Amino acid sequence: MLASSPRLRATLLRVAQSIPVVIGVVIISFLLTRALPGDPAVYFAGVAADTVSIEQTRVAMGLDKPLVQQFFIYVGNLLQGDLGQSLSSGRSVAADLAKRLPASLELTLSALILAIVIAVPLGVLAATRPGTWVDHLCRVVVTAGVSLPTFFTGILLIYIFYYLLGIAPSPLGRLDFIYLDPDHVTGFYLIDAALMGDWETWRGAAKQLILPATTLALFTLAPIARMTRAAMLTALSSDFIRTARAAGLSNRTILYRYAFRNALLPVVTTLGMVFSFALGANVLVEKVFAWPGIGSYAVEALVVSDYAAVQGFVLAMALLFVALNLVIDLLYTAIDPRIGFSSK
């Protein structure tokens, strides 16, 4: 316990560090809601509002009060889970987001798993076999991957696989209308259908998921592959690998127990950045494939100037991201024994 207490301290410190970040996020989200050019009440009342309802909105939202007081009301509402009302759906933004979140999560997580499963081995192979076709493939993937506009890739994939080849189903959402939504347990159709034993629906959901997940995965492949390759190359050229080789350890041991584990550290650090891109690209992919997640919710809200919904979306995404980063950093703390110590 004594040995791990600096690490415990570092862990607690990291959790504590999230707090000012959350506060900053809330402040910025608040400012975004109040930075609208002109009269915020007009925006929140809606396009069809007249002077009376604008006034009503102004009072109801407390927009006539001083800014600092508005902030505390805002925070108070947040703590109660109130993100405002959506103009288009009429329901609370929080309810809308909660309903649509599982769809986005299913998409993003499938894409990330797919990306990691391809990119990490690719990066490792490229680093261990420099100059071969694997290395060149990796470099092409990385350079092309960071250049691909996600929305364009999605459209291209639809054109090739749906229109030309007819393999993929029509890009109209999570499940073709011939299937019934599986019973809601997690909200993840793949898991829920499997839990029900309904393999027909499972296949239907999977078919719809493939193209959007691939699109998103293509986008996130590049930074992961690049970082894995770079980290492996650095690790392989380190002095401690030379010691291991001089001690006669087998190639497998050197590669996995020594090089790869050390290379994992910077890769884990990169994952935070990758998540940021993925959550952003999520919005674009959902629009292209009409995926009913929070990204397309936000895009639809933008079109109809439903500002409460947009701001709620931004805040929700940010908080989700802060949580994700916290998990990643804690994961890193668990893997790297040096955390919490000052090196001599």
Place this chain on the structure above:
Amino acid sequence: MTEVSHEPAPKTRGNFDHVLYVLRANPVTLIAFGMFALLIFSAVFGPSLVPYDPLATKAANALQPPSATHWFGTDNVGRDVFSRVIVATRLDLSISVAAVALSFVVGSILGCIAGYWGGWPDIILNRFLDTIMAFPLFVLAMGIVAALGNTIENIIYATAIINMPFYARLVRAEVNIRRDAGFARAAKLAGNSDIRVLAMHIFPNALPPMMVQVSLNLGWAILNAAGLSFIGLGVSPPTAEWGIMVAEGANFIVSGEWWLAVFPGLWLMIAVFTFNLLGDGLRDIVDPRKRT
């Protein structure tokens, strides 16, 4: 007493010679610079050289596939896709260059201050950057443009804000490494004030790694701007911009009229790809160690 140097003294190159040397040494760099030159040419001279007016509609000519008269075909209101794609280069490049320039300048200044003096400026900057980076960046850009208003200027500001942390962090780290280097201390002994040491000695040495970041950012900025336009922010029809053209073209791809979306998307990819390739070349030009 004098040391005899064993190699013949190499001809030290002037700046222009060095640029040529870098271009020759790496064919990828040469290709990248060539494509970059083409892009700049399209941006500057494109609008005056294109065969058709990018805004001229002609309903009778709508949805024509690529042909000899319309290289990239026509869109749903009869506009020539090729002309629109080329003209869009100017808008997209200006947005990304402006955004990156803004974030480079602001980020560098903040990073220099934090990296050199440390202490409170460093802590505050770190918290500030953490807060920006706490948002998924594209989402933050959406929020900023939605809040400030749907204009091109706001796209530039939003893109600059979300790119700024990369420069600030990079510069901070590079300055921090070199703050106590021998040559920085020697510069102080030579009578330079802290600011002069920072600006004239330390910061120029941070430039090579920043060049790679700049080129990557130019690519991202274009993708960002196009992405925002794709979801309806910033650019409004009938302006020619790659993102919005892909958005409009997306509706037609399911019915087989691929050219409306594919050509602008392809050009977008080529532009971003060029900037990414440019990074290493730019760094080699700026890095004195690559001079032979």
Place this chain on the structure above:
Amino acid sequence: MSMMLSVKDLAVSFQTRRGEVDAVRGISFEVAKGEILGIVGESGSGKSVTSYALMRILDAGGVIKAGEAIYSGIDLRRAAERDMRDIRGREISMIFQNPRAALNPIRKVGHQIEDVLRHHARATRYDARAKAIAALEAVKIKDAEARYDAYPFELSGGMCQRIVCAIALACDPRLLIADEPTTGLDITTQKAVMDLVRDLIREREMSSILITHDLGLAAQYCDRILVMKDGVIVEQGDPVQIFSDPQHPYSRKLVDATPRAGETVRSLLPPQERGEDLTPTVSAQPILEVHDLTKTYTGKSGPVHAVKGISFTINQGQCVGLVGESGCGKSTTSEILVRLMDAISGQIIFDGHDIARVPARSFAKDSRRADIQMVFQDATDSLNPRHTARQTISEPLRRLAQMRGAKLAVRIEELAVLVGLPLPLLDRFPHQLSGGQKARVGIARAIALDPKFLILDEPTAALDVSIQAVVLNLLVDLRAKLGLSYLFVSHDLHVVRLLCDHVIVMKDGEIVEQGAAEQVMSNPQSDYTKALLAAAPKPPQRRNIS
């Protein structure tokens, strides 16, 4: 008499961007059973490449072009990789410099030893831990069981080197190759590590190859020495033999250049390159007086007392040496004296005025800035990579003397001639200059403004010993010609003895002893100084002094 290792006509080359480079050009030598062979050479001599070739762990692009290396009947050059993996660690082991980097940073040291034991089938899952602890005890690590669970970052440099030795010796190899094992370590740690290695080798009746650039170190610990230059062996023999009567001009040059007791700075160089003997004028007037200098940092675990109230005086024309191991406070002291850092308290009387009162931040504008200058350690870092030599030297002249144009150019060339830098080199960048050339540029920059007082912070630490000889002679010449006073900071006692009139020994922020150099070196009063002197390698005395 069977040889442990017999190398014949070994040649190694590398494929680089500039074509093929021959690192080793046909060398032959033997290592007898129980013998410690030293391979000595400067950078680029091919000594490390030889050892990497023997172990077959050359970098990509390196290939053994010719020759053979017979170990126990096996030709290491032609052995299959699987056989080599068997041999490495079990028959022939290797330890490297920079011990902390040589260990896997995220793996417990005990586990790293276990990996080797289990790979060579010297332990099973069940007894691996016990055997690993035994391996730690064999390298004289106290508290082996607790250390088993440690990570490299928790251990000191000397401790890490012991762990590296434990890994290398865990499977009882017959031959140990040690590639610069003490570079970067403090002198006392260096002695501890070398004594340990030598004791273990003798105990186990192993043979060893010690690769080093330090001829004195090799002479102290090796039975036989090979001298390498540019990929060939120029001389081999018994250390005393080589020191007293070197046959080859290069080995003579190396022997001359190795600083040791009883020699002078001039004798570091070959006779034809020596300048005339100069006697610098040392006056009784002080140029720098330090009273009660104190500096404390706030570290991560409380305050760090880097300098604890030290006092000393430097007279005009004197060369005072400041000696100590890492962490003693000598670098902090020199930074404060040159006014790059502020002390907490204390006075620095320079030329009659207390310059400690001027804060470091504003000293750049002070009228005395030009009078106190510094020559920095690590020449690569001390020159701006973006500036040519000319720009580097002109910087102080531009800033403080406001020189421009023709006047500036003339002065720069004057300085280049003074430090022996060929004029065409002025337009080169630091990465195009050799170590010695960079050192000259740093010196030219420091003396550009005709300072009265120079602080030299380990100016020759990174240089090859023959280049060091040249630079030290240059420093002696400049001191006499320009009437400078020096504070020479170093960890190398022999160099300090050669160069300095007066020496100050520091430990843990305090001065433990100071006095005339000869006096302190030959008759040390404090225990610490005695320990330092005992730890420094003592090269054999030469019988023929020309």
